[in-house]
Amino acid sequence: MKTTIKIYGFLLLTTGTLWTTGCKKFLNESDLSNFTVENYFTKPEHARSSVNASYASLREPMNSGFGGGAWTMTEFATGQAATDLGQAVDSYFVKDLQNTADNNYGLSYWQNYYKGIGNANLSIAKIPTISMDATEAKRLLGEAHFIRAWYYFTLVQLFGNIPLITEPIDLKSPQLRPTQATAEEVYQLIVADLKTAELSGLPWVQPGGQASLGAVKSLLAKVYLTMAGYPLQKGAAYFDLAAKKAEEVLDSKQFKLFQTYADLHNPAKKNVEENIFMIQNKTQMIPGNWQELIIPYNKNISAYSAETGGIYATADFVKSYEPADLRAKEGQFFFTKFTNQDNRNLEVDLGGYFLYKLFDVAAQTSTANSDLNWSLIRYADVLLIYAEASNEVNGPNTKAYEAVNLIRQRANLGDLSGLAKDQLREAIWLERWHELCFENVTWFDMARLRKAFNVTTKGFDNFVGHKFSYGPVLTERELLFPIPSRELRNNTNLIPTKGY
DSSP states (O other): OOOBSOBTTBOOOOTTTOOOOOSOOBTTBOOTTSOBHHHHOOSHHHHHHHHHHHHGGGTGGGOEETTEEGGGHHHHTTTOEEOOOTTOHHHHHHHTTOOOTTOHHHHHHHHHHHHHHHHHHHHHHHGGGSOSOHHHHHHHHHHHHHHHHHHHHHHHHHHSSBOOOOSOOOTTOGGGSOOOBOHHHHHHHHHHHHHHHHTTTOOSOOTTSOOOHHHHHHHHHHHHHHHHSTTTOOTHHHHHHHHHHHHHHHHHTOOOOOSSGGGGGOGGGTTSTTEEEEEOOBTTTBOOOOGGGSSOTTOSOOSSSOOOOOOEEOHHHHTTSOTTOGGGSBTTTEEEEEEOSSOTTSEEEEEEEEEGGGOOHHIIIIISSOOOOEEEEEHHHHHHHHHHHHHHHHSSOHHHHHHHHHHHHHTTOOOOOSOOHHHHHHHHHHHHHHHSTTSSOHHHHHHHHTEEEOTTTSSEEESTTOBOTTSOBOOGGGGSOOOOHHHHHHOTTSOOOTTO
């Protein structure tokens, strides 16, 4: 039996190009439309399609509906998100700190991201065997190394010690039921992958949405910043690496902040300016389908037939912004009122703070088919990475202030100045919480810092013992999400996450 493209969930997903194949023969003739690993990787276009397939798994956790959406998992874990979607029980388990290993959100990340890793591993192994232009092959391999690094970086932060698989898996592979690597070992691969991608000849910007040099360096800066904190606690040397790598992105002058917050959810601004790396969507083909999850429950404001009230901001979090902060004003990051779907002259009170920064206006008011991308790396994040890391290395300095103040200036806030190192540190953290909220960033900051934002005091508490504004208290177990029970049953070599 030949090894097929589909091997225990590692499936190449390029529609119209790759298909799974069985083992049976039909009339003793081979079916040339069925591709296997052995016969597929023969042409340059196969290299491109295989790398494209590696991106597909980014999109899967964004799938949203009446059962919720996996992407909301890290938002409910911050204590800053609310929901009215009663049947999305996984949301409540995370929000109320009663999570279990049976949560389907974690399973979505685990299965889809390991599928993406499997596809990247195939590309890395097979592209060098294809006769093609060497420069193009090197760039494609750079993309594959980048996307594998992204998946592993997300998984190691979510789940801690995880299997480290770097080669294609077949039925005879000892890694069919792998053991777990340490977080240190996973981070070593992540850094190595990103350094390989950095030297692969990628352009600074890719308007088509593929991995770019800007994305590689930005992610490497974020990885170094995380390694400086928990759980590895590598400290000053890695803050320095993070600052220098982020500074390369700043000094490239290839990126800039949008002038208005409206551009954060403007489909015309895909993959440009502030949007360094995004999940690609296309209306009528692969639309962004989180829209029905972010609108209020049955308020009749949307062209979508389903209005789920799946996720919105707690009032306590929105009220933690400074009074003058533009981000907290109506129709900027949040909205509390909108027009009726049948009469756009009639205003509807929504009864909460919904997520306007993720809102596709055209889809919600007319098409019910979103053309909006999801941003994974924004230039605002890189500015704040630089400011934080630079302050840790050198204390308050001109360039660190310039970076964080660009964020504040857009928010109509005064510049920071004259602060001690620890004061500037917390001021930068606060900007991260307020600027990057509901973009799958905040919980990762909480885990690496072991800190949580107190919406009442406007300061930062220790993670363990922090009380959410609506009651639950964080414990040590919430520093990780549980390895899914389904994976534990299928692979008895895996060790359950502590506390679950």
